[in-house]
Amino acid sequence: MTTDSAPRILVTESDFSVGNEHQRLIENNPQQGAVVCFTGLVREMAGDVSLTALHLEHYPGMTERCLLDIAQTAQQRFGLDRTTIIHRVGTLALNAQIVFVGVTSAHRQAAFDGANFIMDYLKTQAPFWKKEIHTQGHSWVDAKETDNLAARRWNQSE
Amino acid sequence: MTTDSAPRILVTESDFSVGNEHQRLIENNPQQGAVVCFTGLVREMAGDVSLTALHLEHYPGMTERCLLDIAQTAQQRFGLDRTTIIHRVGTLALNAQIVFVGVTSAHRQAAFDGANFIMDYLKTQAPFWKKEIHTQGHSWVDAKETDNLAARRWNQSE
Amino acid sequence: MTLRVLFFARLKEQLHTDKLELDVGDAILSVSELRKRLLVMFDNHEALQVTRTLVAVNQQMANEETQVTAGDEVAFFPPVTGG
């Protein structure tokens, strides 16, 4: 279980290819039998308003630093090898890809837990803010208490 | 939360493209914001023998039936929308892809849990058998008690 | 009036066969009784002991009490190791 692979961190307006990112994770990696990838997409909120797009603002510099810190914490805690975190910013259409988290590990449960942990911390710690664009105007998304609870569970006994 | 998408089940000697499979999962799927994919690869076992390849045998017919059953159970239990399970058989080289599980859901935790559940059940219920090919010969892989424990946890309270 | 028996993986290699047709007439047997007949045929081969094998009847996991009859497909195999 090596933990010396530098995480790949990308904050970008461009779209990403899950196929290419997956290939990067598995290339020449014969000790790592498990890969878990999470992708988050812009979805029509179940509610009264119909979403047309999402705008994502971030804090340049701090964001990259924060994602790197989360990735390294996960690598160490779960014995992950490679980790990739990509987060898009700017204006994103319905069904567009927003975020990608990919990790490799020798064992599948570590890979599932590592990716899950990274998403929970990214959601509650990385300085991104979502604004929903509707046909009627726009509004900032409120932080969810369920996300805080999800992140907090990692502090408890495993 | 629709659960009427028929699972995509594939047992094949051919390799698969994670990029293509991911694309199938997200295409025209505006209600599902979360995608979790697991890929299992042939890895050099940490041990005394050096693996050169893996041979995978299966029970044609029963395998597909069993994977479909696991996928449908997961869809219902976790409110997943689309699910894909691909498992290769035959002789696989070091670092080759063996298994792919991909699921979509409105919420990320359901997607993580659904993919995790499918892998645990696939490992302990689907009729596949691995034989390791070494430089010195070959040997059937023994079932692991840790896999049984992993599957059993889903029967307990959540 | 035959019943189809399949063997997989290590079991197939140990018994040197992957499938056989067994004439059972119109009898209804439990898996346990079928296993006894197979043990006779295979000279009490240890590979056929209950503790070492799983059994599926018509491609569904079964147990020693499951009833089988002509036309059924019964498979014996070691614990699975896919994924």
Next chain:
Amino acid sequence: MTLRVLFFARLKEQLHTDKLELDVGDAILSVSELRKRLLVMFDNHEALQVTRTLVAVNQQMANEETQVTAGDEVAFFPPVTGG
């Protein structure tokens, strides 16, 4: 001898500014003291209340007691909603 203050997201819109340079001489201030100065500048705007904002100092999450001085970058923003 200035300190850089940044605002993001809803806060930036409410205060109609995304950044300002604040002359603090060679003073060492707590975030709490800095916030009081900003409240004076922004006519006690509710967006700057503690309960509604997070604060980062030099791109690390901070709190009301964190000390800041000239050359530091201090950012105020709402709870994050990425991912």
